[in-house]
Amino acid sequence: MTAMIRTMAQFLLLPILIVSAAILVKGYADTGDGFSAGVVVSTAVLLQYMAYGYKHSARIWPVKYAPQLAFSGLLIALLASFQSLLRGEAFFSHVPAPDAEVIKLGSLELHTAVLFDLGVFCVVVGFMVHLMSLIAQASWGEDRGQDSGTRDQESVVMGDRER
Amino acid sequence: MPLIPTVPLLLALLAAPLALLAGAWRPHWAAPVSASLAAATFAALLWGWWNGGGSLDLAWAPAWGLRLHFSLDGLAALYALLASGVGCLVLIYSASYLPAHLHHDGRSQKEAPRFFFFLLLFMGAMVGLVMAQDLLLIFLFWDITAIASYYLIGYDRETADARTSALMALLVTGISSVLFLIGAFILAEAYGSFSMPVLLEQATAGPMLTTATLLIAIAALAKSAQAPLHFWLPRAMAAPTPVSAYLHSAAMVAAGVFLLGRFYPLIALSPVTQNLLLAIGILSMALGGFLALSRGVMKQILAYSTIAQYGYVVFMLGIGGKVALQAAAFYVLAHALCKSGLFLTAGAVTEATHKKELAELGGLRGEMPWLAFGSGVLAAGLAALPLTIGFFKDELFFKAAYEHGPRYVAAALLGTVLTLVYIWRFWSGIFLGKKGADVEHRSLLLTLPVLLLALPVLIGGLWPGLFTPLAGAAAGVMYGESLDLHVAYHFAATPENLLALSTYALGALLIVGQRFWAGPAARLAAPIVRYGPEQWYHGSLAWLNRLSQRANAFDIRDLRWRMATILVAMALLLGLSMLLVPPAQTWQFALPALSDLPMVLALGLSLFAALLVLPVRNMFTLVLALSTVGYGLAAVYAFLGSPDVALVAVLVETVLTLLMLGALVLFPDDLFSFSSPLPNKPSLRWRNPLIALAGGLGMFGLSWSLLGSEPAAESVADRYLELAEAAHAGDVVTAILADFRGLDTMGEISVIVLALLAVTSLLQWRRSNS
Numbered sequence: 001m002t003a004m005i006r007t008m009a010q011f012l013l014l015p016i017l018i019v020s021a022a023i024l025v026k027g028y029a030d031t032g033d034g035f036s037a038g039v040v041v042s043t044a045v046l047l048q049y050m051a052y053g054y055k056h057s058a059r060i061w062p063v064k065y066a067p068q069l070a071f072s073g074l075l076i077a078l079l080a081s082f083q084s085l086l087r088g089e090a091f092f093s094h095v096p097a098p099d100a101e102v103i104k105l106g107s108l109e110l111h112t113a114v115l116f117d118l119g120v121f122c123v124v125v126g127f128m129v130h131l132m133s134l135i136a137q138a139s140w141g142e143d144r145g146q147d148s149g150t151r152d153q154e155s156v157v158m159g160d161r162e163r
Numbered sequence: 164m165p166l167i168p169t170v171p172l173l174l175a176l177l178a179a180p181l182a183l184l185a186g187a188w189r190p191h192w193a194a195p196v197s198a199s200l201a202a203a204t205f206a207a208l209l210w211g212w213w214n215g216g217g218s219l220d221l222a223w224a225p226a227w228g229l230r231l232h233f234s235l236d237g238l239a240a241l242y243a244l245l246a247s248g249v250g251c252l253v254l255i256y257s258a259s260y261l262p263a264h265l266h267h268d269g270r271s272q273k274e275a276p277r278f279f280f281f282l283l284l285f286m287g288a289m290v291g292l293v294m295a296q297d298l299l300l301i302f303l304f305w306d307i308t309a310i311a312s313y314y315l316i317g318y319d320r321e322t323a324d325a326r327t328s329a330l331m332a333l334l335v336t337g338i339s340s341v342l343f344l345i346g347a348f349i350l351a352e353a354y355g356s357f358s359m360p361v362l363l364e365q366a367t368a369g370p371m372l373t374t375a376t377l378l379i380a381i382a383a384l385a386k387s388a389q390a391p392l393h394f395w396l397p398r399a400m401a402a403p404t405p406v407s408a409y410l411h412s413a414a415m416v417a418a419g420v421f422l423l424g425r426f427y428p429l430i431a432l433s434p435v436t437q438n439l440l441l442a443i444g445i446l447s448m449a450l451g452g453f454l455a456l457s458r459g460v461m462k463q464i465l466a467y468s469t470i471a472q473y474g475y476v477v478f479m480l481g482i483g484g485k486v487a488l489q490a491a492a493f494y495v496l497a498h499a500l501c502k503s504g505l506f507l508t509a510g511a512v513t514e515a516t517h518k519k520e521l522a523e524l525g526g527l528r529g530e531m532p533w534l535a536f537g538s539g540v541l542a543a544g545l546a547a548l549p550l551t552i553g554f555f556k557d558e559l560f561f562k563a564a565y566e567h568g569p570r571y572v573a574a575a576l577l578g579t580v581l582t583l584v585y586i587w588r589f590w591s592g593i594f595l596g597k598k599g600a601d602v603e604h605r606s607l608l609l610t611l612p613v614l615l616l617a618l619p620v621l622i623g624g625l626w627p628g629l630f631t632p633l634a635g636a637a638a639g640v641m642y643g644e645s646l647d648l649h650v651a652y653h654f655a656a657t658p659e660n661l662l663a664l665s666t667y668a669l670g671a672l673l674i675v676g677q678r679f680w681a682g683p684a685a686r687l688a689a690p691i692v693r694y695g696p697e698q699w700y701h702g703s704l705a706w707l708n709r710l711s712q713r714a715n716a717f718d719i720r721d722l723r724w725r726m727a728t729i730l731v732a733m734a735l736l737l738g739l740s741m742l743l744v745p746p747a748q749t750w751q752f753a754l755p756a757l758s759d760l761p762m763v764l765a766l767g768l769s770l771f772a773a774l775l776v777l778p779v780r781n782m783f784t785l786v787l788a789l790s791t792v793g794y795g796l797a798a799v800y801a802f803l804g805s806p807d808v809a810l811v812a813v814l815v816e817t818v819l820t821l822l823m824l825g826a827l828v829l830f831p832d833d834l835f836s837f838s839s840p841l842p843n844k845p846s847l848r849w850r851n852p853l854i855a856l857a858g859g860l861g862m863f864g865l866s867w868s869l870l871g872s873e874p875a876a877e878s879v880a881d882r883y884l885e886l887a888e889a890a891h892a893g894d895v896v897t898a899i900l901a902d903f904r905g906l907d908t909m910g911e912i913s914v915i916v917l918a919l920l921a922v923t924s925l926l927q928w929r930r931s932n933s
Contacts, residue, residue: 027894027897028891028892028893028894028897028898028901029892029893029894030893030894031806031807031810031894031896032807032810032894032897033807033894033896033897033900033901034901035811035900036807036810036811036814039811039814039815039817039818040814042818043814043817043818046818046821067919067923070915070916070919071916073912074912074913074916077908077909077912078909081905081906081909085221085222085223085231088221088222089222090222090223090224090225090226091223091224091906092902092905092906094890094902096891098886098889098890098891099889102891107893109891111891113890113891113892113898113901113902113905114901116901116902116905116908117897117900117901119912120900120901120908120912123912123915123916124912124915126919127915127916127918127919128818130919130923131822131919131922132822132825134922134923134926134927135822135825135826135828135829135926136825137926138829138926
């Protein structure tokens with residue numbers, strides 16, 4: 001079971017990240033947005049947690065900086081929405097203005113609304129990843145030994161507290 | 164952007180974070196950096212005012228008539244210069260005072276930057292407040308000053324006294340600030356704008372205006388510590404001395420009088436509010452002056468003195484008219500200089516001798532000659548002796564009272580005589596008479612700010628023309644047209660000179676006969692202090708505490724009761740709303756078409772999973788059943804053709820299920836086995852199903868009546884679809900989230916970050932407790 005989950009986690013990591021990047025980049029042109037992309041990334045992190053345990057995942061993932069990621073996401077969103085005040089317009093007046101020319105990179109359009117969406121993405125990823133690591137830390141603590149991550153992980157997923 | 168209000172404003176607002184950064188890098192840099200930032204703000208303000216002021220007007224949310232509108236006018240210049248100038252001197256003083264204070268209390272020097280941060284935050288908020296020209300901006304800065312004052316007064320957080328006092332100041336000034344907000348909304352509703360200039364133009368006398376100005380006046384009077392809401396100020400003396408010197412002479416209490424000045428053109432239209440100011444002013448003058456006579460602790464004398472002195476100003480504003488407004492503005496200026504210096508004197512003396520009571524002090528003039536000289540000048544200024552700036556403050560004060568009538572002259576005379584007597588008692592008690600406590604150590608940095616404050620007091624006594632333009636301009640803003648203020652010594656038997664002479668004579672008489680009235684005054688003062696309005700405060704606080712505990716016990720103790728209150732209240736409100744506003748169309752019943760079969764199946768799956776929740780006793784199965792409900796609904800969204808919603812629903816459902824399973828591990832074991840017996844009283848047996856049924860029926864009725872109604876002919880959705888292309892969006896849902904309704908999203912992600920903080924503190928608290 002563990003081996004299967006680990007293999008799956010390894011195989012799926014890259015595709016999940018690519019899907020999430022696609023959702024984020026295409027968000028303004030197609031279905032999906034920063035929120036969905038953020039949740040997709042956090043499922044990838046969650047899969048790593050389940051396969052390798054908290055200790056190991058905390059090392060390979062920038063889990064440590066998740067709160068900072070959430071806060072910088074909020075800052076990015078604030079900047080993207082309040083930049084218009086400096087130009088003397090109401091806040092949330094995005095640049096370029098409606099109907100003006102936009103620089104396009106494929107389907108990605110360089111637009112402050114997209115930047116705002118990126119902020120939402122960072123907030124969601126930071127929130128979810130940190131929440132998961134908090135729950136993981138709290139539930140099996142640091143005193144249960146180094147390599148017990150997998151067993152404990154399974155116990156979470158399989159619900160060994162069934163009576 | 165215009166340079167003039169922008170540069171001083173930005174300097175003032177950025178000072179606090181910059182000082183914090185400097186302090187985080189090198190703790191001992193916090194003090195010099197803060198003092199130079201305050202000095203820079205002062206210089207920028209002076210430069211701005213010298214060049215005629217200016218205003219900055221940025222669109223904030225123009226659709227709601229909200230603008231970021233700041234202007235540096237005469238009134239703003241007076242208060243902002245006081246806040247930054249006195250602030251700078253207080254910061255220089257703190258550079259020497261604070262390390263000793265922290266050392267004395269056995270605290271780490273790393274706590275110093277916090278002090279400088281909040282002091283500068285206060286200064287920045289004060290500068291913002293006086294420049295703000297929009298009611299909501301005024302409210303915003305007003306509340307920042309209250310929050311900063313809470314941390315400053317409670318800076319010695321280990322002592323219970325400091326914590327209680329800080330909370331008291333926050334509650335008294337914070338609750339009353341809500342009155343200001345109500346007043347602001349009344350004004351905005353009545354005259355259609357939050358903008359001060361528009362309001363001043365449009366306002367007309369009437370009951371609306373009277374109500375609004377009364378509410379605003381109460382908020383301002385509470386901030387200025389006027390009777391009967393004065394009691395927080397003497398308590399706030401628990402703060403470190405620089406805080407008292409700053410907040411309770413030039414900044415926090417001055418903010419209240421400033422607000423009265425800012426709204427003065429509106430207050431002048433309402434005789435009721437004007438009379439209230441008159442009455443409160445006289446009451447505070449008499450009460451503060453009388454209680455200051457018999458206080459034993461140095462800072463307490465000064466605290467009651469502040470109540471009395473701001474009583475003068477409120478009294479002047481209550482009289483109104485050209486002279487009284489000039490007197491009020493000049494009074495604020497002169498008083499702030501003198502009083503902050505006297506507070507610093509009290510701190511310097513306590514630091515040198517470790518004594519706070521006048522009874523333990525005395526005869527320090529030989530050992531601290533410079534401090535004695537500086538504070539002597541400041542005391543003379545407060546007591547309005549000639550050759551100090553204070554003489555002119557009282558001259559204008561007498562002139563205004565004399566113009567208004569003999570009764571007010573008597574009140575004014577009472578106030579000035581009391582001031583002279585208690586200030587003499589304060590100064591002579593420290594520096595003259597028998598030798599009290601010994602001086603252990605002296606510090607130049609503690610004496611220097613006192614001397615620097617004495618300097619303008621002396622210069623103002625010889626050359627008042629240096630200060631009158633500032634006070635005159637402030638009075639002009641209150642009066643509504645520019646005023647010229649001239650003061651000079653007149654060697655003639657004018658009423659003002661005669662009143663000044665009578666003040667000196669009566670004061671001297673009282674000082675000489677001190678032993679005849681000192682005892683009775685102290686006996687009379689004791690019950691006033693003990694049974695005063697402070698008891699009402701404590702009483703209402705205790706009552707509110709009990710109320711909150713009862714509500715808490717009802718709500719928190721039993722999760723089932725909490726669910727019941729939410730569900731029953733929801734059902735009642737929904738049922739009531741449907742009874743009062745019946746749905747316009749008749750209820751429709753129709754069988755689904757064959758093409759809708761996949762959707763019906765998905766709904767059926769959700770229904771089955773929802774019913775499964777009822778008999779299941781196992782937590783794990785319960786979570787899976789609940790997530791099945793969610794997946795079924797996600798499928799329904801997909802069939803309805805909203806891929807965005809379906810995508811989000813699937814993702815959220817996945818992560819939520821996994822997190823819920825993870826969180827189950829955190830629960831205590833016996834919760835899962837239902838081993839703890841439920842209270843299965845027969846009377847309660849039907850309670851929970853009934854409550855659940857009521858909540859479900861309410862929701863059902865609402866959904867049906869909303870979904871069953873005809874779609875509106877014109878909907879905002881069409882507009883969004885039209886606009887999406889212009890807004891460079893291919894996907895209208897994303898455009899709504901990031902652009903059209905971006906403010907909502909902003910609010911939501913802020914809540915997410917706040918939730919993250921809450922979860923972090925909860926889970927880490929749990930860990931540190933296990």
